[in-house]
Amino acid sequence: MKKTKRTNLFDNFRVEEDLDNSLSAELIQEYEDISQMEQDDDESEDGGMFEHYRFVADKGQSMLRVDKYLTQHMEKTSRHRIQLAIDASYVRVNDKVVKANYKVKPNDVITIVMPYQRRGMEILPENIPLDIAYEDSDLLVINKPAGLVVHPGHGHFSGTLINALAFHLGIKQGPDGTDERMGILVHRIDKNTSGLLVVAKNDEAQMGLAKQFFDHSIERKYIAIVWGNVKDDEGTITANIGRDPNDRMRFKAFDPESGIGKHAVTHYKVLERFGYVTLIECKLETGRTHQIRVHMNSIGHPLFNDDRYGGDRILNGTIYSKYKQFIDNCFKLLPRHALHAQTLGFEHPVTGKHVFLENQIPSDMMALIEKWRNYAMSKVLEEDE
Secondary structure, three states: OEEEEOOOHHHHHHHHHHHOOOOOHHHHHHHHHHHHHHHHOOOOOOOOOEEEEEEEOOOOOOOEEHHHHHHHHOOOOOHHHHHHHHHOOOEEEOOEEOOOOOEEOOOOEEEEEEEOOOOOOOEOOOOOOOOEEEEOOOEEEEEEOOOOOOOOEOOEOOOOHHHHHHHHHOOOEOOOOOOOOOOEEOOOOOOOOEEEEEEEOOHHHHHHHHHHHHOOOOEEEEEEEEEOOOOOOEEEEEOEEEEOOOOOOOEEEEOHHHOOOEOOEEEEEEEEEOOOEEEEEEEEOOOOOOHHHHHHHHOOOOEOOOOOOOOOOOOOOOOOHHHHHHHHHHHHHOOOOOEEEEEEEEEOOOOOOEEEEEOOOOHHHHHHHHHHHHHHHHHHHHHHO
């Protein structure tokens, strides 16, 4: 029996570090940077939130139900979770979705996708206030503030959303990861993005929500401020997203025909124009790492104050010192990239009811909008005089 498994990059680093403590400082720094990138991922519903397994049945394999086969070959995964994965159509044999009673035959190729369960790190409860937009016995939706890291990782072993959830849910998870309830996140938004984030409280909720993200049926809208006067009132950006070959800390848009990166689609609509910047709404059809930031940058409109994609310097406007001071004040007002996850809609994974949530634009971003609105109005008044 052959088995392959795709794992977390930072987990790989920990294994390598245990095997060889003589790793160079440069290599260690590279892996630390990758770990930090994982903390900063906007939304990564494929590679970041799912584990992919592949098994090839032996030539002498006796007829065995696929749920029993997987239970035998996935020792750290409960039969209950495997059954949920089968019910969610995550299990395929020879590239076809199967039911639990499918009998595995010799040479069958069995693949399974499982929402990722983080292991190998002790999670301590911390009394960090949470802005809860919705909660019931199966899930809760958090209005995450900018600056709050979602997962513990290099440089962020405490003070994260997971630590706050541990306190809220009354859970303490040791490094062996015995508490199945801990940190069942279905998606994530990065440290410097604010907005709505859904958290599952049990396996059923996680599997049901993960399926909706996997099928791209989740409703999500973001509010962003981008550099420049966006030409069209609305549009769609279709471009693959992959890691920038020249900078591992960045992602890049690629032609869909190139075969590089993952398929990504962003729909945008102009909400208000301020001359040198534009307030837009973005609707995600897919959810790739840094998708909005990469897509808007690819059409010449990086997010305002996005230090990773060049938005943290003056890209449009005048050369006068007064304007430069105005921009500096804007950067101080919003010391992060201007992106906020405003709406979230999904089918409740247990009750089947439609859940739709919308939150207010946070005060720092709202203050920036008002500042640009006043600036644009003053320019109009100057022209009328």
